[in-house]
Amino acid sequence: MERTVGTVSRGIRCPIIKTGDNIERIVVDSILRAAAAENFDILDQDIVAITESIVARAQNNYASIDQIATDIKSKFADDTIGVIFPILSRNRFANCLRGIARGAKKIVLMLSYPSDEVGNHLITLDMLDEKGVNPWTDVLTEKEFRDLFGFNQHRFTGVDYIEYYKELISAEGAQCEVVFSQKPKTILNYTKNILACDIHTRYRTKRILEQNGAEKVYTLDNILSESVDGSGYNEQYGLLGSNKSTEDGVKLFPRESQPVVDTIQSIFKKETGKDVEVMVYGDGAFKDPVGKIWELADPVVSPAYTSGLEGKPNEVKLKYLADNNFSDLDGAELEEAIKQHIHNKGDDLTGAMEAQGTTPRRLTDLIGSLADLTSGSGDKGTPIVYIQGYFDNFTK
Numbered sequence: 001m002e003r004t005v006g007t008v009s010r011g012i013r014c015p016i017i018k019t020g021d022n023i024e025r026i027v028v029d030s031i032l033r034a035a036a037a038e039n040f041d042i043l044d045q046d047i048v049a050i051t052e053s054i055v056a057r058a059q060n061n062y063a064s065i066d067q068i069a070t071d072i073k074s075k076f077a078d079d080t081i082g083v084i085f086p087i088l089s090r091n092r093f094a095n096c097l098r099g100i101a102r103g104a105k106k107i108v109l110m111l112s113y114p115s116d117e118v119g120n121h122l123i124t125l126d127m128l129d130e131k132g133v134n135p136w137t138d139v140l141t142e143k144e145f146r147d148l149f150g151f152n153q154h155r156f157t158g159v160d161y162i163e164y165y166k167e168l169i170s171a172e173g174a175q176c177e178v179v180f181s182q183k184p185k186t187i188l189n190y191t192k193n194i195l196a197c198d199i200h201t202r203y204r205t206k207r208i209l210e211q212n213g214a215e216k217v218y219t220l221d222n223i224l225s226e227s228v229d230g231s232g233y234n235e236q237y238g239l240l241g242s243n244k245s246t247e248d249g250v251k252l253f254p255r256e257s258q259p260v261v262d263t264i265q266s267i268f269k270k271e272t273g274k275d276v277e278v279m280v281y282g283d284g285a286f287k288d289p290v291g292k293i294w295e296l297a298d299p300v301v302s303p304a305y306t307s308g309l310e311g312k313p314n315e316v317k318l319k320y321l322a323d324n325n326f327s328d329l330d331g332a333e334l335e336e337a338i339k340q341h342i343h344n345k346g347d348d349l350t351g352a353m354e355a356q357g358t359t360p361r362r363l364t365d366l367i368g369s370l371a372d373l374t375s376g377s378g379d380k381g382t383p384i385v386y387i388q389g390y391f392d393n394f395t396k
Contacts, residue, residue, distance in 0.1 A: 007389045009374045010034070011382025019060040023050075024263045028271070031386055040388070042272045045308065047387040048264060049371035052241070052282040052303065054383045055254035061232035063224055064249045068099025068239070071228045075218055076104065076195075082187035084110040085198035085205065088120040088154065088161040092297050093197070095244045096220070097165060100195065101172035108190040109165060113145075113180045117198050119293040122161065123149045135182045142178040156291055184208045192216070195223075199240060199299055221299070224252065240299040241282060254280060257304030265306050279305035281385075284369030285361075301368035309363050 014030035017023065027050055035042060056062075072081070081104045086093050088111075101107055113135050114128055115121040128135065131148045140148070142162070153160050162178060169176040179186065184205045187194055192215040196205040202219040209217045221238040224231060234241070234255045241253030254260075261278040268276045282298035302309075371385040 003392075005389065006392055007387065009370055010038075010040075010386045010388075011374050011376075011380060012384040012386050013381050014054075014384055017054040017057045017383070019057065021058045023055060023058040024260060024267060027264055027384055028267045030384055032271070034386070042268065042274045042276065043388060044275045045391045046274070046276045047309070047367060047390055048268075048276055048278045049281050049367065049385040049387065050260075050264075050279070051371075051375060051383040052254050052257075052280050052298070053243070053251065055257055055260055055280055056232075056251050059232070059254055059256075061234070061252045061254055062245055062249055063228070063231040063233070063242075063252060065095055065099040065102060066248075067228045067231040068096065068223065068250075069103035071223050072100050072103030072195075074228075075222070076193055076216065078105055079193040079216065080104075080106040080108060080191040082108045082110060082191045082194040084184065084187050084194060084196055085112050085117065085201075086165075087116045087118055087197070087199070087297055088122070088159075089297065090157065090159065090164075091244050092242070094164075094168060095248075095250050096197075096223075096239050096242060097168050098172055099250075101169040101174040101176075104174045106175040106177070107169050108177045108179060108187065109169065110179045110181055110187050110190075111162070111165075112182050113140075115292065117201060118295065118297055119287065119291070120154060120161075121292060123152055135180075139183070139186050140180040142180075145178075145180050156293075185212050188213055194218070195220070199297065237299050237303075241297075241303075253282070253298065254303065261304050261306050275308075277306045277308040279309055279364060279367065279371075281364075281368035281371045284372030285365050286369050286373075295372075301372075302364040305364050309367065312360060312362055 012030050012034050014026055017026065027048065031042075031048065081100070083097070083100060086097065111122065114123045114125060127149055133140075133148060145162075151160050151163070166176050166178060177190070179190065184196070185208060188209065192213065194209055194214055194217050196202050196209070196217065196219045198205055199220075202221070206217050206219055220240045221236065223239045224233045225235055225238040227233045232252045234253050236255075237253045239250070239252070242250040245251040257280045261280060264278045265276060268274060279302045281302050283296045283301065285294070285296045285301055287294035367387065367390065370387065374385045375382050
């Protein structure tokens, strides 16, 4: 019988993961239990996607605000610290900021505007237009910003992040000055010692600062890149990708994730005889059209994945073929012509007309986004996602 279903993405429930749990065994057992209960088979090229959160939990990859503060003190001593380009997030940055402030005497907080790098807006573009302000050239003090734009709450959280971040810093005993600019060099007018908190643009920010006279420049991936007083850590990403865990700590992005995915793949091969692909995923990479947030607050969508998930899709656009190459055909004849075209397509369709409109993103970014949307970020209780048929096409 001809298959009538393409890609299927299933959220898989599993036990609540605790420190020290055998994450590899739990993932495999949860999927096999779901397959038996829901009557689906394990197939070659199926994909197992696991949230970074449960991997980090099993690893006990946590740190306290005090441990963040200790690392900050070791790097900046009593310097005034320019904390620049943080994202606006209670979950992602508030506890990090508390740790930074606890380790500092004075902070100059420089916020990008009208939004942070992942799309959380302080003000709207219309407000900029109304006031004739150009964020790429105009530097604003806190008073100038308030005089122009007043007090504005985040559309979804209801938080005025300017006031919220100031209060967090002051509560930790540090002085705080706020400035608004899109230009990294602006902070050098206030201090030569900077902690760049941007995620995806951090290397550029650091380069610009170092080329223009900064004395110390650290990025968030330099903070807790090794254990501090017994803390968790991440050699590659430091505080990047961390989340609030308690009122006094953060959960870090998982470290050493490659052995986890490789082990899960090998267990499936041993117990089912099938070659499945496995990845750890964090935030997906997609933009909300209403809130303008494009989600990716993690440094990467996937910190670890098996080799079959390398590369990008190599697909043709069916509607293009139907409207152009085979516009004179109908019904079974049209289907057969398209199937033959797919069978004979080249290994690299970059620039080909029949590939226009397909998604030229990495497989891990696409699949990680699918998994993130499937598992959700709340109480669904499905931190494992099992995807079937992703590599199928119209010929299967």
